[in-house]
Amino acid sequence: MEACVMLLLVFSVAAASPQRYTPDWESLDSRPLPGWFDAAKVGVFVHWGVFSVPAWGSEWFWWHWRGEQQPEYERFMQARFPPGTTYADLAPRFTARDFQPEAWAQLFQEAGARYVVLTTKHHEGFTNWGSPMSWNWNSVDTGPHRDLVGELGDALRKRNIHYGLYHSLYEWFHPLYLLDKNNGFKSQFFVSEKTMPELFDLVLRYKPDLIWSDGEWEAPDTYWNSTNFLAWLYNDSPVKDTVVVNDRWGINCSCHHGGYYNCQDKYKPGTLPSHKWEMCSSIDRRSWGYRSDMQISELMDETSIITELVQTVSYGGNYLLNIGPTKEGVIAPVFQERLLALGKWLSINGEAIYESKPWRVQKDNDSDSTWYTSKEAVVYAIFLTWPENNMLTLSSPVPSASTQVTMLGLSDPLKWQALPDKGLEVALPLTIPSLLPLQCGWSLKLVGVS
Numbered sequence: 001m002e003a004c005v006m007l008l009l010v011f012s013v014a015a016a017s018p019q020r021y022t023p024d025w026e027s028l029d030s031r032p033l034p035g036w037f038d039a040a041k042v043g044v045f046v047h048w049g050v051f052s053v054p055a056w057g058s059e060w061f062w063w064h065w066r067g068e069q070q071p072e073y074e075r076f077m078q079a080r081f082p083p084g085t086t087y088a089d090l091a092p093r094f095t096a097r098d099f100q101p102e103a104w105a106q107l108f109q110e111a112g113a114r115y116v117v118l119t120t121k122h123h124e125g126f127t128n129w130g131s132p133m134s135w136n137w138n139s140v141d142t143g144p145h146r147d148l149v150g151e152l153g154d155a156l157r158k159r160n161i162h163y164g165l166y167h168s169l170y171e172w173f174h175p176l177y178l179l180d181k182n183n184g185f186k187s188q189f190f191v192s193e194k195t196m197p198e199l200f201d202l203v204l205r206y207k208p209d210l211i212w213s214d215g216e217w218e219a220p221d222t223y224w225n226s227t228n229f230l231a232w233l234y235n236d237s238p239v240k241d242t243v244v245v246n247d248r249w250g251i252n253c254s255c256h257h258g259g260y261y262n263c264q265d266k267y268k269p270g271t272l273p274s275h276k277w278e279m280c281s282s283i284d285r286r287s288w289g290y291r292s293d294m295q296i297s298e299l300m301d302e303t304s305i306i307t308e309l310v311q312t313v314s315y316g317g318n319y320l321l322n323i324g325p326t327k328e329g330v331i332a333p334v335f336q337e338r339l340l341a342l343g344k345w346l347s348i349n350g351e352a353i354y355e356s357k358p359w360r361v362q363k364d365n366d367s368d369s370t371w372y373t374s375k376e377a378v379v380y381a382i383f384l385t386w387p388e389n390n391m392l393t394l395s396s397p398v399p400s401a402s403t404q405v406t407m408l409g410l411s412d413p414l415k416w417q418a419l420p421d422k423g424l425e426v427a428l429p430l431t432i433p434s435l436l437p438l439q440c441g442w443s444l445k446l447v448g449v450s
């Protein structure tokens, strides 16, 4: 009888026609997120464009200069460029002369990134591929004279790194956008002539694993036609079964609709969110694009990067860490060093990160610096500061007679004892610091706890 019911169930699932999504949030939000994304956990974000030429202030340079007309930006332009230089005049200086996509891909792989997201077009509207809708304001007709989006994608795919395309819906100064805006977004000239054709072009050409949408906040999703695009993406596009998107598809969408949630930049939830999310952060705390005058004190150090990663993953998020290459396509050695430090940490502790799931408890009750992840019956306790007496208290796991504790990177099991009221106390290995696997953030693997 039971077998018969099972058979019927299997049959009805197999016979059901593939689900089609309708262009509304209720239907689109019901799509399960393709599994690769949650498993990947770690990505590198790359902000690259004409803003890498002035390399000053931030990637919002053009807006601060010509939109808000901040006087220091005008002074900067007068001091550094010939009189009358326009923003468009900067594009030929975006040479990408030293851009070696293979070397970038190798660096990102060594950083432990399972996916990479590149700005295909930021709010300035310059496209890093030969968009036919972005005549002479693209990387093939001017500047690099190269298909940056395609070249990086090819290099990443050779290494099985997933490829995400950042795309800004709005463009600060596009005449059709300004026209629609002036019409209170009742017309859609910009969407039908620029945004949508470019989004379709990106998907069909590059078959991305991820679309990182941005620049949505001035207009409703109905103006952007977002639900129609997503229904096509999920039903009929060449990446319908694998593609992942974020949540920036129109006013009030962020944190409510779409694929996974970004909510705000550098979002820190504080409790375990019920929906898959991603934290994007930037090594240069003051900018996403490259700044030639950045100071070391303005950069995240290894400890803060690992702290953010651990807290994010413990709360069920992915961590997308940003670097801004120079206009020549160089990734500054200080960014390389930070990425490689992350990769080295992950080479020991990746077992506690990749493919992990949030545990019953995220942060230990007795410590701000101990965080948990899990894989089925295994619990990982990642502690960010080494206790002075070498004894680590874990108040949340309940030990049993069969409990075993090891530190990732070391082979010998650690001694532990149950505490009278709760949890356990682990005797950390006594060794000189240089013999420890790493200098910040260590992972204990707990087997046989509940």
Ligand SMILES: *[C@@H]1O[C@H](CO)[C@@H](O)[C@H](O)[C@H]1NC(C)=O
Pocket: 188, 191, 192, 196, 225, 228, 229
């Ligand atoms: C919005 O999407 C629908 C369905 O794909 C399409 O018919 C319509 O032309 C699109 N409108 C714009 C402005 O792109």
Ligand SMILES: *[C@@H]1O[C@H](CO)[C@@H](O)[C@H](O)[C@H]1NC(C)=O
Pocket: 220, 251, 252
């Ligand atoms: C967005 O949400 C705010 C606050 O809930 C609301 O006042 C506003 O009308 C919403 N805007 C749109 C376009 O839905």
Ligand SMILES: *[C@@H]1O[C@H](CO)[C@@H](O)[C@H](O)[C@H]1NC(C)=O
Pocket: 361, 365, 395, 396, 397, 422
């Ligand atoms: C942790 O603390 C919270 C409240 O402070 C309490 O509800 C919970 O039971 C504690 N968990 C453990 C495992 O001690």
